Amino acid sequence: MADSKEKNNTTKTIEHHNPAGFGDRFAYAFVKMLRFVADTFFAKRYGHRAVVLETVAAVPGMVGGLLQHLRALRRIRDDAGFIRELLDEAENERMHLMTFVQIANPTMFERFVVMLTQAVFYNVYFFLYLLSPKMAHRIVGYFEEEAVISYTQYLNEIDAGRQENVPAPQLAIDYWGLKPNATLRDVVIAVRADEAGHRDRNHLFADTIQKGEQPIGANPVVATK
Numbered sequence: 001m002a003d004s005k006e007k008n009n010t011t012k013t014i015e016h017h018n019p020a021g022f023g024d025r026f027a028y029a030f031v032k033m034l035r036f037v038a039d040t041f042f043a044k045r046y047g048h049r050a051v052v053l054e055t056v057a058a059v060p061g062m063v064g065g066l067l068q069h070l071r072a073l074r075r076i077r078d079d080a081g082f083i084r085e086l087l088d089e090a091e092n093e094r095m096h097l098m099t100f101v102q103i104a105n106p107t108m109f110e111r112f113v114v115m116l117t118q119a120v121f122y123n124v125y126f127f128l129y130l131l132s133p134k135m136a137h138r139i140v141g142y143f144e145e146e147a148v149i150s151y152t153q154y155l156n157e158i159d160a161g162r163q164e165n166v167p168a169p170q171l172a173i174d175y176w177g178l179k180p181n182a183t184l185r186d187v188v189i190a191v192r193a194d195e196a197g198h199r200d201r202n203h204l205f206a207d208t209i210q211k212g213e214q215p216i217g218a219n220p221v222v223a224t225k
Contacts, residue, residue, distance in 0.1 A: 047104030061090030081217025144199035
C-alpha cells in the first residue's frame, strides 16, 4: 500500500488550470492536439512515448532562459533567479530523456522522430516566446499537466503488472538519489513529481507575466549593491 507521502503526491497530480481567455484556450487546445497525436502513435508504449515527449519538454526551458537572458541584458536588470530556474528545468527534462532512453531503447525510426520533432518544436516555440511569453509558459503548464497524467497512467500499468518493473538505470539512481535497488516504479514517481513542479511553476509564470510583473525564480539571485 502506498504511504501517505505518495498519496499526497497522487492527489497533487489532478491539479488543473482552467483556461481563461483566448490565449489560454488556444494553449489548451494546442496541447490537447499534441496529446491526441501521442496517444495515437504510442498507445500504451509509455517508455517510448517518454523518449520523444521529453525531447520536446526539454526545449521550452532552454528557449525561455535564452530569451529572458537577452531581455535582462537589454534592460540592464537582475532576473531574480528566473533564468536559472528555466535552465534548470531544461536540464531536468534532459535527464528524464536520458533515463528513458536507457529503459526503452528507442528504435532508429523513433530517434529520427526525436530529431524531426525537436527541429520543428524549437523553432515554433522560439517565435511563440518572442511574441507571447505568457502563452508560451501557459502551453508548458498544460503540457506538464498531460505529462503528469501520462506518468500516472504509466505507474498504474506498472502496478497492474502490464509493464515490467525493471531495475532503475544507475543514471536515475544517482540523479534522484534513489535507493540502490530502485525500480522503474521509483523512477516514474520521481519524474512525475518533477513534472508536477514544472506544471505549477509555468502556470505561475504565465499568471505573473499576465499581471505585467517580472517572474521570480525558485532561488532568486540577491542583487549586489
